[in-house]
Amino acid sequence: RLKERERSSRGKMEDVLTPTGDTILDQAVRQWLQYDRNPKTISMVQDLVKKGAVEALRECFSSRMEFGTAGLRAAMGPGISCMNDLTVIQTTQGFCCYLEQSFKDLKERGVVIGYDARAHPPSGGSSKRFASLAAAVFISRGVPVHLFSDITPTPFVPFTVSHLGLCAGVMVTASHNPKQDNGYKVYWESGAQIVPPHDVGISKAIKENLEPWPEAWNSEEALKSPLLKDPYQDTFTQYFKAIQKHCHHRDINKSSEVKIVHTSVHGVGHAFVQSAFKAFDLPPPYAVDQQKDPDPEFPTVKYPNPEEGKGVLTLSFALAVTEGASVVLANDPDADRLAIAERQDSGQWRVFSGNELGALLGWWMFHCWKEQNPDAAVVKNIYMLSSTVSSKILRAIALKEGFHFEETLTGFKWMGNRAKDLLDQGKTVLFAFEEAIGYMCCNSVLDKDGVSAAAIAGEMVAYLATKTKSLSQQLTAIFEEYGYHISKNSYFICHDQDVICSLFERLRNFGGKTESYPTKCGRFSISAVRDLTTGYDSSQPDKKAVLPTSNSSQMITFSFSNGGVATMRTSGTEPKIKYYTELCAAPGNSDVTHLKKELDDLVDAIIDDFFEPIKNKLQPKQE
Template sequence: MPNDLLPTGDTKLDQAVQLWLQYDKNPKTVSMVNDLLKDGAVEALKKCFSSRMEFGTAGLRAPMGPGTASMNDLTIIQTTQGFCCYLEKTFGDLKERGVVIGYDARAHPPSGGSSKRFASLAAAVFISRGVPVHLFSNITPTPFVPFTVSLMSLCAGIMVTASHNPKQDNGYKVYWENGAQIVSPHDKGISKAIEENLEPWPESWNAEEALKSPLIKDPYQDVHTQYFKAIQKLCHYRDINKSSEVKIVHTSVHGVGHTFVQSAFKVFDLPPPYAVEEQKDPDPEFPTVKYPNPEEGEGVLTLSFALAEKEGASVVLANDPDADRLAVAEKQESGQWRVFSGNELGALLGWWLFSCWKQQNPEAARLKNIYMLSSTVSSKILRAIALKEGFHFEETLTGFKWMGNRAKDLMDQGNTVLFAFEEAIGYMCCNSVLDKDGVSAAAIAGEMVSYLATKNKSLSQKLSAIYEEYGYHISKNSYFICHDQKVIQSLFERLRNFSGKPESYPTECGSFSISAVRDLTTGYDSNQPDTKAVLPISRSSQMITFTFSNGGVATMRTSGTEPKIKYYTELCAAPGNSDVTHLKKELDDLVEAIIENFFEPTKNKLQPKPE
């Protein structure tokens, strides 16, 4: 390309753009880059080319568009070439076992990108190296990919999805041979292999030819059958389900979940849930919601509530667009809707799964092999239940990559992992899927609701009973939006050097006294004799936990997939203490103190969570 079309004055940027135009064969992204060059849009070009998407333990997630910082045909090819080379080095039998690739319904017409297109290109890369690919012929929920890895003993799995992110985003999620998301050091090894294989191999662009290869197999029907056979084992009250009169509404929020949740209800012999017609079919534009994330609560559930009112339904279930998460709401006697938090639903599902297991396994000796897990920023309600009931509870780092891998380790040692959850409405109820799964969770929630109805109990009433028995666990979580990494860095460094010296963390927060600090970015833990944290540390993300003298716990951390600083707080009461009003007031005061003392210095550079 002649240099007069590269008037940026930035040699490094010019070289990056030139190399891109040399490699890219997608006419839409090539045209977008050429238009930016003609317009002299240097800042826009820098945004596209001055960095490469970082391959982390969640894989990739970024907007679709041109350039090395975005999800597009070329970056998908480059990523898959690196991943393929890493797998070739790791598995001598890669060409016998192969990989699985799934995708959701996302699309970005301006750049020609879509989840299906990206999945086809990824398949072409593997086929070019003689690796068998189990490529789903249609959209599937994310949980189908880890399920397939385990079911077919494959070397790895790829799911092309951005889950609940905004419509312009897409992602590339990777699973290892154990059926769980990759953890270190694989992320670093794959990242290095990507850098070494940036030039597209000749056959990598031949998606159409690759799809005709005998190495391509469609696992859709077989996996569909086997998945529903696996979750069917979690159905415990078939007779109650058959005669259930509880009316339930389900929304898939324009994602993939509709047909799969309908099938899950069918294998549980539950009446089919009413589907929100406007959101039932996949639509990459997500036209009826501002954010396609049921975790945001009522705004995403407006149409669900309207349908529930029309049909006389008392419960609403909502999946995010790739159906790996589940939100639940229930109509209260007041006529208002209560959207349960992820922690509250974790308490309900944990209680339910343990109760069902206990009924089938009355002998106490079996308890020594039973485990439940949750992430370190989630409610400790499972720990309270475990202490009283006698099973094991463990916490892991944030994210299902940690819980999935830990669950696999425990299962390999002959244990049973009944349940794992994270407060971000992610639930693993079936250990055939070592990741969060909103499809099986929806059917299990449907059965739980139907069972409780026979006892004239609502979900809200049952949740209160759980808290009465095991102790109230009140939590309050939110976030600030921040796009400036320097601001984020300075906020956390201030907390680490609070009195001007390293590791001089705050000892109080307003009127609240701090009794312990754990920093999983640096590995500091004041509770340990040698001040070294027991949980793994991650220097690439920020995460500090404060324990307060009143029993409160607060964690501040950065998100791995969004420009957010999240905070999680919880206050726990002893069983029998039902003064919830006082607890909530104390937690509100604690959160106010945290925002005022820990966030305030940078608050003018942070955006609060949108209402």
């Protein structure tokens, strides 16, 4: 078999007829053709070489996908910059070696691998194919693999890691990214996503293990191995048992006549949300028929991301009107996030922001806990978490109700790991959220989970209906009790890293002065600056930030004397400069019109003062 493979490799090498003239590029192409065994990606590279498409080859081979705390995410296609059979094998080999160094009992405990429904016929890539190859790599080293036999929501992987006490988990998904993308998301034994220094260690191990191991390509044999197990049925059963602990109003649910529409946006969520509603004894939500089955082409939406708002929910609104439903729930394609919209008395639809849903779900989780725990002293054991770019509404609720609130860095990897620390200390982590419509309502999953959040939201809607309250009315009640928190978030698209760096460096050396941040923005005075790229925080006595810092990403937060907060940061998975703004008012200040005007003026000032020098190099948010 080895001789046959060597002959095949020589044949592929001979097909590199026209060198590019770039020695490093030629070497990368030759190594690729030596290692790859996928006929489609081999053919794609050979065609580029024969055409002399040097720039296209450079795009494929100039730089390897960077493995970070979010794992990998890139377009499917040939070359080291893309997701494909070979880069998945190389990544898994590195990950496996890192796990072997980290866990002496890896061969006893094993790993879990899940996947969504993404596929890319031109390159022969698919989530299921990548998951099978990853399983083959682990099995070739004697590591037990729990490989799901069918598509699952992302939350099933961290749940299985914790439930079975495994060393790690891999989920093959690109979540809400465009259809050509795929990803490789990694969980540690804690059941939470990896954080530094694991990303650096895994990345180093990947680069040290680029040549495919002898059995790495043999996925068919791996699928017959006694080391391979299917956790699907057990995880399915145990997951829904776990989330049932958060069902507190079963009698109301059983008699509820509230009509809800659900869309999975061509992803994996449909069957699982239906099962979640059944576990809560809620009437099943109406499914958007055109979007309920997985389809990697995402034919009815421009972007498969419910965070983008009404454009993704058009079919859901139409079905809701037909069925007389007042609420729409939407998952992203891997069902780890949840969007909610509600029909207003005017007939218009209100799509709640991630921060507004954080307020509603946080209120609901505490309301239900309080009903079950009348002893006020126990509240000191309760924690809620949110990311630093999310609304501070949980902090306001915590201050009044007596529980603990903590802020973490952006991303559920930080909230999941902090939740694990608190749970290990015997604390109760009731809720965590990030403004990008991610919610952890059930600490059996130390990550955002759109399936459990959908059922819990469904119960909240049913309960509010018995009080003749809508979600909008309840949100107003929360703000009136704990203080209005008005937020406005958006982004600019920028593919040029030099432009992005120039923006942030200008803010760090404002007015041409070295290490000097702006003190005003338009008519607004800046009271404090926190830079989590450099570790600077003007509000601390020693000027050093308390939260962890990273010089590999850009993130600066400005606090204003009027109670406003604005954070500018780069995205870890998309070519975006994001900005997050919020105006926090004290309870009793209910002049919403004035607050919104004040926030609008602040955002305009930020765009004019901070973004103006590079605005002609940026694309606005895509509607």
